[in-house]
Amino acid sequence: MHYRHSRKGNNMIKINHLTITQNKDLRDLVFDLSMTIQDGEKVAIIGEEGNGKSTLLRALMGEALSDFTIRGDIQSDLQSLAYIPQKLPEELKNRTLHDYFFLDSADLDYSILYRLAEELHFDSDRFASDQEIGSLSGGEALKIQLIHELAKPFEILFLDEPSNDLDLETVDWLKRQIRKISQTVIFISHDEDFLSHTADTIVHLRLVKHRKEAETLVEHLDYDRYSEQRKANFARQSQQAANDQRAYDKTMEKHRRVKQNVETALRATKDSTAGRLLAKKMKTVLSQEKRFEKEAQSMTQKPLEEEQIQLFFSDIQPLPASKVLVQLEKENLSIGERILAQELRLTVRGQDKIGIIGPNGAGKSTLLAKLQQLLSAKREISLGFMPQDYHKKLQLDLSPVAYLSQTGE
CATH class of the missing domain: 1.20.5 (Single alpha-helices involved in coiled-coils or other helix-helix interfaces)
Incomplete structure (x- = not known):
């Protein structure tokens, strides 16, 4: 791949016939992508998991990817960027908040930094603390990265699924921020509401024909119009193909x-x-x-669709709706010496569907873990648990087939 700077002042990325191939199985992830990203555009990269969205994002940043062969030409006059990855980088987990914000941060604008902390309801006194970033909740860790990266000078902001761990209020703030800033934003998202409020260009990465053929769609439209156009085109082509x-x-x-x-x-x-x-x-x-x-051979072909994911749940006899599983009376929740909730009262019954909401760092994951602990002690219950960080449950040294085969089902 050639990644070269175009003439200064153009403030855009021009991509010519970019293909990305995964070296281990020679599978094309992005097939023949050609487009121009103008200064100030808000570009959303969408598609199913495993279609190469994060790989494309990193390639556009000019990153060298050892597991991939990248062919094509990316012309850019990009001098400075901000980037927030999908998960907290390993090198940040053991860094303290003090080091993150006050060491090697000569390019931070502290007036912007403290304004962002106030807007995001993050206690700015914590910037000077010795708390390790890895000990923060997923939402708080993402929030401090937003504050840090947005306080830097940048021409393009790269975001990899930014709304995943944020509370509802912060997601709304981020939507407004993306619309408001004049810089280009290139981001990945599966959240249709987030996409509807932010994107003005869609890059759709698809794998069709039983995930063996890659297809890239680029439209300079907002997400709602793109979705409507796709549905209309699909219906029109399907009808014409049938005729x-x-x-x-x-x-x-x-x-x-x-x-x-x-x-x-x-x-x-x-x-x-x-x-x-x-x-x-x-x-x-x-x-x-x-x-x-x-x-x-020249007839209208039936449009290709990505295969739908078919989910099913085992035919387990449900618990009686009236059965009390957990009864919390005046329960206190805390992390270390920090009290998250006092005198919490909660009753969980057999067929309840309970959503836990609240600002980042308020103790939602702590409460969920508490409920999981109490329920796992009950032998009459078969329990499933998906933590926020899947790596805590997945055995990363196993292949997917070996991991899923452990149940014997």
Whole structure:
């Protein structure tokens, strides 16, 4: 791949025939992407998990990717960028807040830093603390990265699924911030509401034909109009493909009858003159057949769809709706010496669906872990648990098949 600076002042990224191939299985992740990103554009990269969105984002940042072969040409006059990855980088986990904000941070604008802390309701006194970033909740860790990166000078902001761990209030703040800033923003998201409020350009990475063929769609439209256009195009192409197929089938049925009649007459004739005429007619029929087959190749094709994920749950007998599973009375929640909740009262019954909401750092994950601990002690309950950081549960040294095979189901 060639990543070169274009003339200064252009403030855009121009991508020419970019393909990214995963070295271990030679699978194209991004197929022939060509587009120009103008200064101030808000570009959303969307698509299913595993389609190469994060890889594309890092390639646009000019990052060298050891596991991938990148071909194509990226022209850019990008001098400074801000980047917030999908998960907290390992090198930040053991850093203290003090070091993160006050060591090697000569480029931070502290007036912006403290204003952002106030807007995001983050206690700015904590900037000077010795608390390790890895000990923060997922939402708080993301929030301090937002504060840090947005307080730097940057021309393009790169975000990898920024709304995943943020509380609702901060997500709304981030939507407004993306719309407000004049810089270019390139981001990945699965959140349709977030996309609807932020993006003005869509890059859609798809894997079709049983995930064996990559396809890239680029539209300079907001997400709502893009979705409407895709649905309309899909319906129109599906209808046209069905019409073309019906017309083709009708033509071929008529052709088969003519061919069958000529074949029957040829077998039955004993007259050499009639036989020659029928043979000539059969040659014409066969020539027509080849022409019909060639025309079929240019018919409107049925549009390709990404295969839907089919979810199902085991036929487990549900618990009685009235059965009390957990009864919290005046429960206190805390992390270390920090009290998160006092005199919490909560009753959990057999078929309840309970959503825990609140600002980042308020103790939602702590409460969930408390409930999981109490429920796991009950033998009559089969329990599933998905933590915020999946790496705490996944065995990373196993292949997906080996990990999923452990249950024997």
